[in-house]
Amino acid sequence: MVEYAFLNGEIMPIENANLNITDLALLRGYGVFDFFKAIDGRPIFMEDHLDRFESSTWLLGLKIPYTRDELKKNILELVKLNKHKLLGIKLVCTGGYSIDGYAPAEKPNLFMVAKPFIMHPFEKELSLITVEHQRELAEIKSINYIKPISVLAQLRISEADDVLYYSDGYITESSRSNIFIVKNGLLVTPDTGILKGITRKKILQFASEILPIEIRPVKLEEVLEADEVFMTGSTKRITPITKIDNKSFQTGHFTRTLYNRLLVEENLS
Amino acid sequence: MVEYAFLNGEIMPIENANLNITDLALLRGYGVFDFFKAIDGRPIFMEDHLDRFESSTWLLGLKIPYTRDELKKNILELVKLNKHKLLGIKLVCTGGYSIDGYAPAEKPNLFMVAKPFIMHPFEKELSLITVEHQRELAEIKSINYIKPISVLAQLRISEADDVLYYSDGYITESSRSNIFIVKNGLLVTPDTGILKGITRKKILQFASEILPIEIRPVKLEEVLEADEVFMTGSTKRITPITKIDNKSFQTGHFTRTLYNRLLVEENLS
Structure with a gap:
């Protein structure tokens, strides 16, 4: 064809x-x-x-x-x-x-x-490795992907799927996704040094009906201690992160609830 | 043709x-x-x-x-x-x-x-504006020039020719050139966070015959207090910098001597 x-x-x-x-x-x-x-x-x-x-x-x-x-x-x-x-x-x-x-x-x-393309299935494991990096002109969706592509070999060796960028102890985003955490029933996501994803935007529009939201700087150590961690994007919708470096995570209730709600939003689009 | x-x-x-x-x-x-x-x-x-x-x-x-x-x-x-x-x-x-x-x-x-192309003439004025930025993967001559091209409009408004990158108070390089200063008869240039230029390499090979060299981190304030400042690259050879932000510089003796010596090296190439 x-x-x-x-x-x-x-x-x-x-x-x-x-x-x-x-x-x-x-x-x-x-x-x-x-x-x-x-x-x-x-x-x-x-x-x-x-x-x-x-x-x-x-x-x-x-x-x-x-x-x-x-x-x-x-x-x-x-x-x-x-x-x-x-x-x-x-x-x-x-x-x-x-x-x-x-x-x-x-x-x-x-x-x-x-x-x-093939959508990342919700149930499929997804692991990240932390990489110290701040994307330049982060608010612009530029074609510059030199850093994440240059670490693909490192991802293969680590058997990881993608990167989690952090800088000065605070996380920003993954290579092509935004990051959210849930801790003690609170949804938290950073607001600066990131590309503002459309999936992220949609989640922030409806999530307060499900749980309270905090949009603020997020420390890497907070992420590692979170109850649920997920990433968001057009090809991933909401995907639970099952591992960051050596730390494992369970797929939680809130991640699944937000995912189901996002599907409704997509159907209305 | x-x-x-x-x-x-x-x-x-x-x-x-x-x-x-x-x-x-x-x-x-x-x-x-x-x-x-x-x-x-x-x-x-x-x-x-x-x-x-x-x-x-x-x-x-x-x-x-x-x-x-x-x-x-x-x-x-x-x-x-x-x-x-x-x-x-x-x-x-x-x-x-x-x-x-x-x-x-x-x-x-x-x-x-x-x-x-037209070589930048030695005698032509060249002014820089300082821009806080650290080029990612600086040691690789990647095609990523999003930052300096995105500030071209700002350069036009400032009537400046190019940028001088600095980060955490230390200078690194210009958009397509390395930077040297002369202060009290000493030649100083940074060694990290930069692309290692070939013109820079040649200068470092012969300059000690002309004046002592220090290769080390260089503070932005040192540059602004230098006796001579010049930039180096294939299309510029050695070009005196005549202005950085509001500070003016004279073309000095050492800059001219190094330039003449570089011409000899080019002829031998």
């Missing part, structure tokens, strides 16, 4: 979707993206993701050369062409064909792909 | 040198590069730059699919085809066409361009 992509205004087979080597993402890693899923042809929380995509591009001085409606029309067309029950839709906006190889071009390059 | 580039084993007109949007530099900013100049068809300090390029790729787990001799043969061919008195040669190695859009591919994508 042909897989289709969108590139600079046109939908085409992905193998034809090429960019010249003078693109500023290739030369200087300069670009932003966003990612969301479509279930049975229905994009989930698309407007929230497009809001964040616009915010990321704006913060890096990139001007999306399409209206929101044009983006949405092409996303829906891609979803229709790439027939899979579960699709991950990625939008990428780069600095374009820079004249001097450094300053962004007047017009960025913008592409979108829609690929099938 | 047609401009030629090298891409994955072939030399071709640069407008034909395209990569698919599934390349890991486009999706995840995952890539490294190196850059050096060729004067009158003669590459300057090429072996040092290829050493560093190999080191950067190795540190990110990328395997260059060519021997050193194959790389050199193609560099020399590009230099011959792109006839300019002064060429900047850039080699880029990316994570390749990743299967899952995250883990590097078995085979990277590797391309090289050779473009004319």
Whole structure:
């Protein structure tokens, strides 16, 4: 089956979707993206993701050369062409064909792909290793993933699935997910040094109906002493963390309740 | 005149040198590069730059699919085809066409361009603004330039040319250059949190014939009280810094002496 992509205004087979080597993402890693899923042809929380995509591009001085409606029309067309029950839709906006190889071009390059993927099942174990790191310009969903990709070999050796970043004793996030803990019936998650996830946003909108919330700096030692720890994101929804370094965790009642409630929100999207 | 580039084993007109949007530099900013100049068809300090390029790729787990001799043969061919008195040669190695859009591919994508550029003249004023920032994985010449490119607008407003990074009160480097100061007849430059430049390396090899050297952490306030401040790099050689924030500097005797000596080294290269 042909897989289709969108590139600079046109939908085409992905193998034809090429960019010249003078693109500023290739030369200087300069670009932003966003990612969301479509279930049975229905994009989930698309407007929230497009809001964040616009915010990321704006913060890096990139001007999306399409209206929101044009983006949405092409996303829906891609979803229709790439027939899979579960699709991950990625939008990428780069600095374009820079004249001097450094300053962004007047017009960025913008592409979108829609690929099938497998959701992390709620029951599947997920272990993290702590890594001291603070993502730069954390509030921007930039394409810079050099740090977490460079530690993939270390993850394999540790038989871990992903990283938990901390800095100065406080946790921030995982490589592509936000982190929440439950301790003594209280839901706690950090607010600074992180990318503000859309799944995180949805949880913070409904969680106070289930348990009280504290949004504040979270010490790594608090995480290790928590009753429940979970991570959140579009491809993971809410996933219990079963191990951090050598410390194991049980999947708790609140994590499961929040997960079930998130499914309801997705169905309403 | 047609401009030629090298891409994955072939030399071709640069407008034909395209990569698919599934390349890991486009999706995840995952890539490294190196850059050096060729004067009158003669590459300057090429072996040092290829050493560093190999080191950067190795540190990110990328395997260059060519021997050193194959790389050199193609560099020399590009230099011959792109006839300019002064060429900047850039080699880029990316994570390749990743299967899952995250883990590097078995085979990277590797391309090289050779473009004319204008050297920053020694006498031209050059001003910096201080920016608190620590480049991640500083010892790797990665393609991640999101931070300095995102402050280009701020540089324009401040009428400054570039940034001077500092962190916890200590300076590290500029966006694409190393920093040296001269104070009381002593040459001082930092050694950690920086990319170790090839021009820096050359200077450290010969400078002790001219003045004593200290390689150690350098406080920002020391820089602001220095007698001479200069930055170094392939496109700048040794360039006196004339202003940092609101503080002005004169071009000093030692900066000029080191510059003249560097020209001799380049001629011997």
